[in-house]
Amino acid sequence: MKLIDQYLRKVNYLRVSVTDRCDLRCVYCMKEKMQFLPRKDILTLEEIERLCDNFIDLGVEKIRLTGGEPLVRKDIIKLIERLNYKKYNTNLKEITITTNGTLLKKYANQLRKNGIERINVSLDTINPEKYNKITRFGNIEKVFDGINESLNEGIKIKINTVVIKDFNENEIEELINWTDSKKIDLTFIEVMPMEETDISREYQFTSLTDIFENLNKKYNFRQSTHNTGGPARYYVSDSLSSNIGFISPLTNNFCATCNRVRISSTGKLFMCLGQNDYVDFMDIMRKDFSDNYIKEKIKFALNIKPKNHDFMIDSKINKYMKRHMNVTGG
Numbered sequence: 001m002k003l004i005d006q007y008l009r010k011v012n013y014l015r016v017s018v019t020d021r022c023d024l025r026c027v028y029c030m031k032e033k034m035q036f037l038p039r040k041d042i043l044t045l046e047e048i049e050r051l052c053d054n055f056i057d058l059g060v061e062k063i064r065l066t067g068g069e070p071l072v073r074k075d076i077i078k079l080i081e082r083l084n085y086k087k088y089n090t091n092l093k094e095i096t097i098t099t100n101g102t103l104l105k106k107y108a109n110q111l112r113k114n115g116i117e118r119i120n121v122s123l124d125t126i127n128p129e130k131y132n133k134i135t136r137f138g139n140i141e142k143v144f145d146g147i148n149e150s151l152n153e154g155i156k157i158k159i160n161t162v163v164i165k166d167f168n169e170n171e172i173e174e175l176i177n178w179t180d181s182k183k184i185d186l187t188f189i190e191v192m193p194m195e196e197t198d199i200s201r202e203y204q205f206t207s208l209t210d211i212f213e214n215l216n217k218k219y220n221f222r223q224s225t226h227n228t229g230g231p232a233r234y235y236v237s238d239s240l241s242s243n244i245g246f247i248s249p250l251t252n253n254f255c256a257t258c259n260r261v262r263i264s265s266t267g268k269l270f271m272c273l274g275q276n277d278y279v280d281f282m283d284i285m286r287k288d289f290s291d292n293y294i295k296e297k298i299k300f301a302l303n304i305k306p307k308n309h310d311f312m313i314d315s316k317i318n319k320y321m322k323r324h325m326n327v328t329g330g
């Protein structure tokens with residue numbers, strides 16, 4: 001079976017935010033003082049698994065666990081273990097996670113044992129003081145240790161870097177050299193206006209189009225054949241051994257090829273990261289509804305998946321999505 005939306009896009013990729021909690025407070029993601037949800041308002045691991053089962057029955061082939069920080073969720077490995085079994089008797093082909101990397105040293109071995117072959121690690125700088133500042137209190141050594149441990153386990157890593165005005169714009173080449181020396185891919189991401197943080201988005205946002213043009217003078221990029229069906233455009237260069245990706249929702253719209261939907265930790269299905277509409281599954285999961293009913297609701301949601309995101313950063317308009325990124329996990 002295939003999930004096809006009203007614009008004939010095939011949706012085969014589900015992202016699940018398994019918790020809104022995190023052990024960091026990145027300044028562009030969260031406010032310093034965050035109110036996290038009580039446990040009863042968060043989907044249980046069994047509810048997450050049942051939702052995933054229904055999506056898999058409908059054609060989802062790839063699931064990414066995200067958050068908040070997925071590795072702070074108690075028993076997350078049990079969920080991964082259970083999902084991993086499904087790769088052998090369903091359509092499911094891959095389970096991945098997006099993590100800030102702080103707990104990877106502890107979990108890399110268990111992740112690998114339970115079928116995780118690739119991980120996205122978010123890292124905006126390799127400078128310890130700047131890292132501490134952007135995450136509000138993080139220790140970069142933990143992330144470096146986690147990355148090394150994962151590579152030793154044979155897990156493929158991609159680094160995701162949000163490019164932030166007057167913060168890491170001048171560190172781009174350093175990051176490229178660092179990832180290249182480790183033979184790991186790197187993707188740059190534009191800041192998106194997800195809910196208000198303590199700093200106005202216009203002071204955080206910088207265009208990746210300009211950054212790409214500058215880098216291109218040095219690297220003479222060619223479009224890569226590497227394609228995840230997602231928003232990133234990947235490039236290769238004769239002077240680099242890894243792929244460099246650019247996710248530019250604000251300056252280079254990618255909605256025409258969107259292949260994903262997102263479940264929040266509270267069971268809301270967001271059909272688009274850059275829109276506020278959702279279909280709420282929490283009640284459905286907690287009352288006596290059948291799997292057929294769940295599938296009908298998923299199909300209904302797909303039918304109202306919007307054509308485009310609605311992101312805009314403009315000081316005069318002040319328009320934000322009504323949720324922080326930790327709700328839907330990027």
Ligand code: SAM
Nearest residue numbers: 029067068069098099100122191192325329330
């Ligand atoms: N905690 C995990 C991590 O940091 O990788 C997973 C969740 S985090 C919300 C997922 C991704 O969203 C990270 O790569 C993070 O840098 C990115 N992100 C958070 N807020 C963002 C924003 N306002 N604009 C663009 N990316 C953002």
Ligand code: SF4
Nearest residue numbers: 022025026029068100
């Ligand atoms: Fe936590 Fe990830 Fe948000 Fe940073 S980006 S605060 S690590 S959820």
